[in-house]
Amino acid sequence: MAEELIQERHDAVLLLRLNRPEALNALNIPLRRALAAAISAAADDPDVRAIVVSGGSKIFAAGGDIKEFADHDAPQIMALELQRIWAPIAACPRPIIAAVEGLALGGGAELAMHCDIILAAEDAQFAFPEVRLGILPGAGGTQRLPRAVGKFRAMRYLLTGDRIPASLAAEMGLVSELTPSGQAEAAALALAQKIARMPPLAVRQIKEVVLQGADCALPAALVLERNAHNILFSTEDRKEGVDAFIEKRKPLYRGL
Ligand code: HXC
16 A cells, blocks of 8 residues: 655655545545654754645545544544644644645645645635534644634634635745745745754744744743743754855854
């Protein structure tokens, strides 16, 4: 059987490509476990500086695997402790870029929203169809969507399951940048390579302060920012960046 999660190294970038074409990349539990394990391993590998999550050229993901849960009742769902599979993605200290082609539905859209940057092909579409199945987005969708686009736009789509075209998603702030159709993965790789060339400690601090600060009151968030800013002043990469600017040469950051 073909691997359901393809892993490729592109220099310091790890590409994770969902590969269940027969089920439109529906996120069954083995695939989600593989994704969580790959991201946990990448977090332990200092040579991986950025991650791309892609669904390939046709579809990002059609959601959670509906057939897998068809007969489950509440105690069975609770026993799965699915939040444990999502947690390593949410907690990953490396930047993660989602490359969305085609549809990102339900758990697929929630997977994209676990990432730090979402690139989407201009003909991609997002939707949260859970309401049509009598459930709700259970992997952060009811919380991350309103935080990204505001309550009134989020309600419009969470309560209907209607599709959000990529251009509207970009306008709403759900998509970072649109790419030509078929180019999302290549664009995400190029962007990830660019981030991977940045000073790793600064990248890590920026990600942490943005995410943690978003859940704090502004004065506390500004303290987080100030402390991270001050700490970075003692790094060798800060000295290298400033020296390279003054000496008019390219910097070489080493994560020190
Ligand atoms: C399991 C799925 C699936 C899914 C598609 N398939 N989506 N299997 N879970 N989410 C399977 C189909 O059963 C079919 O298998 C094959 O993929 C092709 O799908 P078709 O429906 O024949 O293709 P098409 O007519 O092109 O329609 C594509 C589609 C439709 C619009 C994406 O498949 C669809 O609406 N899928 C469900 C989308 C959805 O409701 N997602 C939210 C799920 S709930 P066979 O064997 O019949 O050929 C969710 C909550 C998650 O995500 C919570 C945490 C993860």
